[in-house]
Amino acid sequence: MVARIQTVAFEGAEARRVDVQVQVSSASRPIFNIVGLADKAVAESRERVRAAFASLGLFLPGKRVIINLAPADLPKEGAHYDLPIALGLMAAIGAIPADTIEDFVAIGELALDGTIAPVPGALPAAVMANSHDFGLICPEPNGAEAAWAGDLPLLAPQTLVQIMNHFKGTQVLSRPEPGEMLEPESGVDLRDVRGQETAKRALEVAAAGGHNLLMVGPPGSGKSMLAARLPGLLPPLTANELLDVSMVHSVAGLLDRGQLSRARPYRAPHHSASMAAMVGGGNKAKPGEASLAHRGVLFLDELPEFTPTVLDSLRQPLETGEISVARVNAHVRYPARFQLIAAMNPCRCGTGGADGVACRRGLRCAADYQARISGPFMDRMDIQIDVPAVTPADLALPPSPEGTKEVAERVARARRIQIDRNGGLTNTELPQDRLDHVAQPDAEGRKLLTQAAETLGLTARGYHRVLRVARTLADLAGSDQIHRLHIAESLSHRRARKGLIRSASHSADLGQKSRNSKNPYYS
Numbered sequence: 001m002v003a004r005i006q007t008v009a010f011e012g013a014e015a016r017r018v019d020v021q022v023q024v025s026s027a028s029r030p031i032f033n034i035v036g037l038a039d040k041a042v043a044e045s046r047e048r049v050r051a052a053f054a055s056l057g058l059f060l061p062g063k064r065v066i067i068n069l070a071p072a073d074l075p076k077e078g079a080h081y082d083l084p085i086a087l088g089l090m091a092a093i094g095a096i097p098a099d100t101i102e103d104f105v106a107i108g109e110l111a112l113d114g115t116i117a118p119v120p121g122a123l124p125a126a127v128m129a130n131s132h133d134f135g136l137i138c139p140e141p142n143g144a145e146a147a148w149a150g151d152l153p154l155l156a157p158q159t160l161v162q163i164m165n166h167f168k169g170t171q172v173l174s175r176p177e178p179g180e181m182l183e184p185e186s187g188v189d190l191r192d193v194r195g196q197e198t199a200k201r202a203l204e205v206a207a208a209g210g211h212n213l214l215m216v217g218p219p220g221s222g223k224s225m226l227a228a229r230l231p232g233l234l235p236p237l238t239a240n241e242l243l244d245v246s247m248v249h250s251v252a253g254l255l256d257r258g259q260l261s262r263a264r265p266y267r268a269p270h271h272s273a274s275m276a277a278m279v280g281g282g283n284k285a286k287p288g289e290a291s292l293a294h295r296g297v298l299f300l301d302e303l304p305e306f307t308p309t310v311l312d313s314l315r316q317p318l319e320t321g322e323i324s325v326a327r328v329n330a331h332v333r334y335p336a337r338f339q340l341i342a343a344m345n346p347c348r349c350g351t352g353g354a355d356g357v358a359c360r361r362g363l364r365c366a367a368d369y370q371a372r373i374s375g376p377f378m379d380r381m382d383i384q385i386d387v388p389a390v391t392p393a394d395l396a397l398p399p400s401p402e403g404t405k406e407v408a409e410r411v412a413r414a415r416r417i418q419i420d421r422n423g424g425l426t427n428t429e430l431p432q433d434r435l436d437h438v439a440q441p442d443a444e445g446r447k448l449l450t451q452a453a454e455t456l457g458l459t460a461r462g463y464h465r466v467l468r469v470a471r472t473l474a475d476l477a478g479s480d481q482i483h484r485l486h487i488a489e490s491l492s493h494r495r496a497r498k499g500l501i502r503s504a505s506h507s508a509d510l511g512q513k514s515r516n517s518k519n520p521y522y523s
Helices: 045-056 082-092 122-131 140-149 160-168 197-209 223-228 239-251 275-279 308-312 315-320 363-370 375-379 392-396 404-422 432-438 443-456 460-476 484-491 496-517
Strands: 002-011 014-025 031-035 064-070 104-106 135-137 213-216 297-300 322-326 331-335 339-344 383-386
Touching (some): 002 082, 014 122, 031 045, 045 082, 064 082, 082 104, 104 122, 122 239, 197 383, 197 404, 213 223, 275 308, 315 322, 375 460, 443 460
Antiparallel strands (some): 002 014, 322 331
């Protein structure tokens, strides 16, 4: 006799069905084998199951026990296979009726005393179970999370004895309720930022169209403050976006007692982050920071301090909206449709080109510092602005009459225009053929864009990103047509890199002449 129960294997943020087959047969000596491309954690499951059975007064027969995890060529990782193996084995030895578990998917880690510990991925497992008309058995702490998947039969026991009694009919487990839905908090306000009107405008445009933004300025100019206030300008997650985000966070084990939030993710990794930490992967492939920022914001402070290979690994997801991690025996895909916000100083010492202050190390300081960021990566930044130092006069000004609430209303109106026109997509998500249709400038705007493309040396990608930003500017203005003014403002946001070098160079030259003029040997 072969007892069966279902479980899952995780590939990215998706759960794939795994058939757990348990066979107990006669043998000359006791054997307990788990087959089906299982990793070390799954192989150790037999010891946890054996100890949990002993704590319940159940003992494995002195026979040959084979656990097959099918399909056999799919890698199996993690401790969530403990519970399905235990339930399948209990059915095989007659401790519970075998037909009661055949229509269930089970996940959970067993403690030695039979307690069922929580595991990541309950929501994707529940979604898979619901799509195949199965029920789900999961640990009690995961029950509120799994309840969001729909009206599937759901059991969330605390211990192995509870689920055994339920299937024997001596105890009834009630269905858990979904966790709390958290609304976005007000958080910090844009009104707290003094001065920096140009940067605030750029932040509004970036929020309205989902554009990538680079801010360049000396320390203390407010770059991090501006970035922290971007999530407050973004509209809450839609129902489909909430499900996408929650699936990724569930696999990463970040959903606390099933609490979901409509606030868009905001991730700010340290510049020492490795490539695996940023894009995912590792020995046990897990979502990286880019995937955890899916449908939200990824903020990279001190951009040149990140390893160049880590930054360049983000180039593909910035274009495609997903990350593909190639492994020896599988390819794992994670969603990664995030909005990149980056901040950097103009040079290593931080003052080059700022308000005419000369860089202490001269021209090469800015050039070497910026050379850590590749040209193709910079080309993917839709908006690139200079954020000058805040003056005492700016700090003495009263708070701006416009705060996060007022700007967020304009952003929401512009997003509604885009979604209605683009079929649910923002301007930055539009495919190229659709962009050519909805982002046609008028004659004057087209002439200016053509001239600027030749003068500034815009690449094809840069040319189209100027159009995307101009389309967002027109949406903010409530205009169906892209005019010359929109093209001009969009172009003004793509001069930061060359302008920064020229500014730092000019400042360094002035500083060098000033020092030489005081030298008696200078003539």
